[in-house]
């Protein structure tokens with residue numbers, strides 16, 4: 001991240017799902033770039049310890065699917081950061097299953113984290129983002145925002161919803177100087193994806209599918225988030241940015 005050290009100086013950010021993986025990498029990149037970050041993750045996570053070394057981080061133990069979560073997150077951002085410039089809706093879960101095996105409970109669980117919480121947290125944060133004058137919303141989609149995948153029925157559905165929701169946010173919120181974009185990671189090794197990559201054939205498939213010839217790491221995605229969060233990205237809105245080593249464009 002050399003050369004971008006002060007890119008977010010004075011900015012105030014909320015990032016969800018920051019105890020591990022891509023969310024942690026985004027929060028750390030923002031902190032290194034001078035932002036203060038409200039770092040949200042589940043009460044049973046170790047989010048309080050992850051940022052013990054960072055004065056600019058405010059950890060918040062909160063399940064984002066709880067009814068009180070959106071207002072609680074906005075209130076904490078206001079109180080601890082004095083406002084909000086950047087919202088990263090990163091927290092997400094993935095569970096396997098086809099349309100035939102997906103139960104109502106699984107559907108509600110995945111859509112609850114990946115879609116409904118994203119909508120409600122963003123809605124609650126809007127007064128603060130409007131005050132910012134240059135608000136940034138960055139949502140975590142996936143390459144599965146553009147395609148289906150075997151045994152990933154509800155996950156794929158949820159990530160397509162992220163694409164549609166983000167484009168609608170961009171249209172509704174541009175008048176307030178707010179941009180909304182979504183990131184589309186490919187195969188990135190994290191706690192969420194590790195069980196899938198234990199299958200050697202699956203791992204090899206994704207290494208070979210990416211023209212750059214490797215799996216992604218969380219900092220690959222954080223670099224894209226840092227760019228979209230910055231002042232220079234103010235004319236980019238409604239876009240899905242693939243961070244996949246080129247995998248999706250190769251058949």
Ligand SMILES: NC(=O)c1ccc[n+]([C@@H]2O[C@H](COP(=O)([O-])OP(=O)(O)OC[C@H]3O[C@@H](n4cnc5c(N)ncnc54)[C@H](O)[C@@H]3O)[C@@H](O)[C@H]2O)c1
Nearest residue numbers: 017020021022042063064091092140142185188190191192
């Ligand atoms: N890893 C990949 O290959 C990949 C690919 C495409 C998209 N994504 C997306 O990137 C995002 C981050 O995924 P990751 O791979 O870093 O996963 P991860 O499991 O490492 O991290 C997700 C974090 O979200 C938190 N979280 C889950 N449910 C929550 C809830 N209800 N309330 C608060 N926090 C909650 C978890 O505790 C965890 O710390 C997700 O939206 C995921 O769908 C990941």
